[in-house]
Amino acid sequence: MATVGRLPVYLRALADLTHARQSTVSSEQLAERAGVNAAMVRKDLSHLGSYGTRGAGYDVEFLLDQVGLALGLDQDCPVVIVGIGNLGRALANYAGFASRGSRVAALLDLRPEVVGQMVGGLVVRHLEDLDALVKTEGLAIGMIATPANAAQEVADRLVGAGVTSVLNFAPVVLNVPSHVGLRQIDLSVELHILSFYRRLAADAEGHLASSH
Amino acid sequence: MATVGRLPVYLRALADLTHARQSTVSSEQLAERAGVNAAMVRKDLSHLGSYGTRGAGYDVEFLLDQVGLALGLDQDCPVVIVGIGNLGRALANYAGFASRGSRVAALLDLRPEVVGQMVGGLVVRHLEDLDALVKTEGLAIGMIATPANAAQEVADRLVGAGVTSVLNFAPVVLNVPSHVGLRQIDLSVELHILSFYRRLAADAEGHLASSH
DNA sequence: GCATGTGAATAGATTCACAGCG
DNA sequence: CGCTGTGAATCTATTCACATGC
Numbered sequence: 313m314a315t316v317g318r319l320p321v322y323l324r325a326l327a328d329l330t331h332a333r334q335s336t337v338s339s340e341q342l343a344e345r346a347g348v349n350a351a352m353v354r355k356d357l358s359h360l361g362s363y364g365t366r367g368a369g370y371d372v373e374f375l376l377d378q379v380g381l382a383l384g385l386d387q388d389c390p391v392v393i394v395g396i397g398n399l400g401r402a403l404a405n406y407a408g409f410a411s412r413g414s415r416v417a418a419l420l421d422l423r424p425e426v427v428g429q430m431v432g433g434l435v436v437r438h439l440e441d442l443d444a445l446v447k448t449e450g451l452a453i454g455m456i457a458t459p460a461n462a463a464q465e466v467a468d469r470l471v472g473a474g475v476t477s478v479l480n481f482a483p484v485v486l487n488v489p490s491h492v493g494l495r496q497i498d499l500s501v502e503l504h505i506l507s508f509y510r511r512l513a514a515d516a517e518g519h520l521a522s523s524h
Numbered sequence: 525m526a527t528v529g530r531l532p533v534y535l536r537a538l539a540d541l542t543h544a545r546q547s548t549v550s551s552e553q554l555a556e557r558a559g560v561n562a563a564m565v566r567k568d569l570s571h572l573g574s575y576g577t578r579g580a581g582y583d584v585e586f587l588l589d590q591v592g593l594a595l596g597l598d599q600d601c602p603v604v605i606v607g608i609g610n611l612g613r614a615l616a617n618y619a620g621f622a623s624r625g626s627r628v629a630a631l632l633d634l635r636p637e638v639v640g641q642m643v644g645g646l647v648v649r650h651l652e653d654l655d656a657l658v659k660t661e662g663l664a665i666g667m668i669a670t671p672a673n674a675a676q677e678v679a680d681r682l683v684g685a686g687v688t689s690v691l692n693f694a695p696v697v698l699n700v701p702s703h704v705g706l707r708q709i710d711l712s713v714e715l716h717i718l719s720f721y722r723r724l725a726a727d728a729e730g731h732l733a734s735s736h
Numbered sequence: 737g738c739a740t741g742t743g744a745a746t747a748g749a750t751t752c753a754c755a756g757c758g
Numbered sequence: 759c760g761c762t763g764t765g766a767a768t769c770t771a772t773t774c775a776c777a778t779g780c
Contacts, residue, residue: 314749320716321697338761347697350761351751358763366757366762383716384723391715402614406711414715453718476725477718485533485559493721495714499618502707503603503626504532504595506665506689509705511596513688526771550739562739563773570741578740578779738780746773757762 315356319379321346322353323412326376338369380412390417392451392475394466395458396426396436399481403457404432417449439469446473453477460484527568531591533558534565535624538588550581592624602629604663604687606678607670608638608648611693615669616644629661651681658685665689672696 325345329337339357343350357363357370360382364370380386391414393400404416419431422439429436437445445451454470456463456478463482470478477493480486483501488494537557541549551569555562569575569582572594576582592598603626605612616628631643634651641648649657657663666682668675668690675694682690689705692698695713700706 316717316720317713319720320710320713323716324695324712325697340761345697347699349751351753351764352749354762355750355764362763364762367760368758369761382720384719384726385716387723389715389719389722398614398617402610403711405610412712412716413719452722453715477722479714479718483536485537485557487559491725493718493725495718497709497711497714498532499615499709500536500624501529501532502691502709503601503665504535504597504624505528506691506705506707507596507601507625508528508531508594510601510664510689511599513703513705514596552739561773563742563775564771566740567742567772574741576740579738580780581739739778740780741778742776744774744776747771749768749770751768752766753764754766755762755764758760 313359315359318346318348318352318356319383322356323376323379323383323385326372326379329372330376335372336369337372337375339364342370385413387413388450389414389452390449391415391453391455392418392420392442392445392449392470393455393457394420394439394442394470395456395462395482396421396429396431397457397459400457401431403455404434414453417451418445420445439466442469443473446475451475453479456480456482456486458482525571527571530558530560530564530568531595534568535588535591535595535597538584538591541584542588547584548581549584549587551576554582597625599625600662601626601664602661603627603665603667604630604632604654604657604661604682605667605669606632606651606654606682607668607674607694608633608641608643609669609671612669613643615667616646626665629663630657632657651678654681655685658687663687665691668692668694668698670694 322342325342339350339353343353360378363375363378393403393416396419404419419434419436420439420442421427421436427436427438454475456466458466460482463480463484464486467478467486467488471488471492480496483498486494534554537554551562551565555565572590575587575590605615605628608631616631631646631648632651632654633639633648639648639650666687668678670678672694675692675696676698679690679698679700683700683704690700692708695710698706
């Protein structure tokens with residue numbers, strides 16, 4: 313459901329609002345902050361239940377809790393990062409997502425010169441330790457930050473070890489069983505999309521110019 | 525158009541195929557590699573023109589060129605990275621996207637201890653130099669890797685300097701004029717989405733168990 | 737005969753518009 | 759009176775199914 317992709321955005325807007333000591337919010341205001349239509353906010357929120365008050369809007373704090381609950385942020389979500397190169401290090405050090413629910417609990421690599429290093433307050437372990445770490449740490453989410461050619465192998469291992477959510481940064485399409493949640497973050501795809509729209513805009517301008 | 529988001533994936537599959545010396549490919553095979561339906565591949569490609577041969581499939585090399593052209597990868601795409609923290613450094617060093625079209629041409633920050641540093645073969649310049657660099661380097665794409673509270677300000681500056689494509693990594697919704705292409709990559713949103721599906725699966729299992 | 741290209745059918749997401757409640 | 763919640767309408771995307779052409 314497309315709603316799920318917007319709930320985190322609402323969540324952040326609501327967190328900002330509590331920070332700003334605003335106790336109530338209208339769908340219009342939330343929409344503004346989330347960059348979407350007000351009707352969409354209402355429809356999205358109505359999927360969670362009827363938490364608004366007609367004439368007044370939504371209670372910020374209550375709604376924050378409800379959205380957090382819907383996203384499962386009440387439970388601890390230990391993350392393992394596989395592939396401790398530039399990206400893996402950046403992710404390990406990225407404090408931003410320590411905030412809510414998820415926290416980095418393990419770092420894995422297989423290069424001897426990397427295993428044993430201290431990164432972001434954790435010692436890098438060998439990929440072979442994955443199974444054991446899933447058991448002891450209860451790892452829930454696997455982030456793949458390896459080169460493209462290793463990504464599928466790593467995904468298979470993660471799934472084999474019992475990890476059911478995977479966030480892949482490697483530029484390949486991964487195959488995972490249907491019970492595994494998979495998201496891709498692909499820099500080159502994003503750049504290519506931007507390139508497309510840039511070219512489109514350039515063409516439009518060209519046509520404009522040629523019509524004079 | 526949703527097609528645009530898939531063209532880069534086809535592009536990569538086609539690049540792999542040329543690498544593997546395969547000269548022709550069916551929509552079925554491409555679909556397999558791209559993780560989508562075969563009919564979708566055909567419809568997507570038909571938007572570019574009728575480049576297939578009935579009964580035989582598509583010519584890999586020719587199609588690769590056409591998709592690349594559609595994505596505007598024939599033209600040089602200098603990228604500027606603003607915010608040289610952990611993420612900015614990782615992006616600057618990430619060789620992966622130097623491959624096609626886009627290359628990192630400038631790094632900017634405003635912290636005195638960062639400006640002047642050497643990162644990924646480039647000297648970090650001060651944010652104030654943005655306007656000059658856009659002129660001299662022809663910067664086309666701006667990547668925002670700053671903290672959330674600085675991102676809108678940076679976006680405004682980029683747009684003001686004439687950059688018309690923005691890739692934002694900061695966890696905020698940005699406002700840019702409609703002529704500017706904007707993409708967001710938001711780690712915490714992705715994690716929250718995974719968290720949602722994880723919770724969903726857990727609930728489903730719970731119901732399953734309770735029905736015995 | 738085999739695989740493309742595409743109209744028609746379906747599914748899904750977004751917006752509109754307004755009834756209904758506080 | 760203002761703002762939510764939602765059915766209906768619209769728009770977009772995907773899949774199906776087959777005529778078409780090599």
